[in-house]
Amino acid sequence: MHSETPIVDAVIRSRKAVRVFLPDTVSRGAIVDILDVARSAPSNSNTQPWHVHVLSGSVKQRLSAALARAHMDDNHPPLQHFPDPLPVACQPRQEEFGARYYGALGIDKTDTAARSRASGRNFDFFGAPVGMIFTIDACLKKYSWLDYGLFLQTVMIAARARGLDTCAQVSFARYHGVIADHLELAPGHDVVCGMSLGYADESSMINRLAIPRESVDRFARFAGFDEHA
Numbered sequence: 129m130h131s132e133t134p135i136v137d138a139v140i141r142s143r144k145a146v147r148v149f150l151p152d153t154v155s156r157g158a159i160v161d162i163l164d165v166a167r168s169a170p171s172n173s174n175t176q177p178w179h180v181h182v183l184s185g186s187v188k189q190r191l192s193a194a195l196a197r198a199h200m201d202d203n204h205p206p207l208q209h210f211p212d213p214l215p216v217a218c219q220p221r222q223e224e225f226g227a228r229y230y231g232a233l234g235i236d237k238t239d240t241a242a243r244s245r246a247s248g249r250n251f252d253f254f255g256a257p258v259g260m261i262f263t264i265d266a267c268l269k270k271y272s273w274l275d276y277g278l279f280l281q282t283v284m285i286a287a288r289a290r291g292l293d294t295c296a297q298v299s300f301a302r303y304h305g306v307i308a309d310h311l312e313l314a315p316g317h318d319v320v321c322g323m324s325l326g327y328a329d330e331s332s333m334i335n336r337l338a339i340p341r342e343s344v345d346r347f348a349r350f351a352g353f354d355e356h357a
């Protein structure tokens with residue numbers, strides 16, 4: 129067994145959602161390296177349900193502009209990414225996140241216009257030099273979305289191990305039609321999420337939210353461990 133903390137632990141713990149990026153560019157080769165690591169993520173029967181659109185430069189700008197217009201027009205149905213109501217156990221965590229996030233932005237949570245402007249920053253990939261859009265064949269079931277989550281976390285950890293930062297962004301899924309047109313998505317493919325990738329601006333308060341997690345004893349129940357004591 130390891131006597132020292134594994135390096136991977138420090139990389140995993142150092143990942144955080146970054147929402148203000150420096151303009152420093154990231155090369156295509158660096159992204160290929162990250163995706164080359166991420167493709168080793170496991171999937172049910174090795175089905176590998178991921179498809180990634182990696183965007184930079186004018187292509188990213190054009191998509192961002194179209195999404196900003198769609199967000200301003202506000203005539204797309206809201207994305208129901210949570211049930212209403214949220215399970216009671218999840219509610220305080222969501223509230224705590226909202227308090228820290230809008231608090232850092234100086235936005236009152238009842239100020240819907242300011243909140244909408246803040247969420248609009250998603251579509252600029254928070255100023256990151258690279259934006260990614262992840263898609264899946266929509267006929268696949270929730271188990272394949274589970275595979276996708278493993279892949280996404282592997283992308284984020286591989287990025288972090290190279291000094292890069294990310295933010296996974298489900299917000300993009302609301303504008304599936306706009307994205308499908310711009311990126312010529314295969315028919316029947318859904319947007320899973322987007323992701324911003326680049327170097328964090330560590331001077332920004334919004335990058336220092338330190339979103340807390342429950343301790344292990346709050347979400348895990350152990351049984352049968354004392355039988356051989």
Ligand SMILES: Cc1cc2nc3c(=O)[nH]c(=O)nc-3n(C[C@H](O)[C@H](O)[C@H](O)COP(=O)(O)O)c2cc1C
Nearest residue numbers: 143144145147225250295296297298299300321339
């Ligand atoms: C699948 C997924 C979708 C997310 N979507 C968004 C999003 O659309 N916009 C955003 O600002 N953050 C988004 N986040 C970031 C979460 O808010 C963040 O991971 C969470 O609050 C925990 O904070 P941490 O990642 O800094 O530890 C998303 C995270 C995940 C995993």
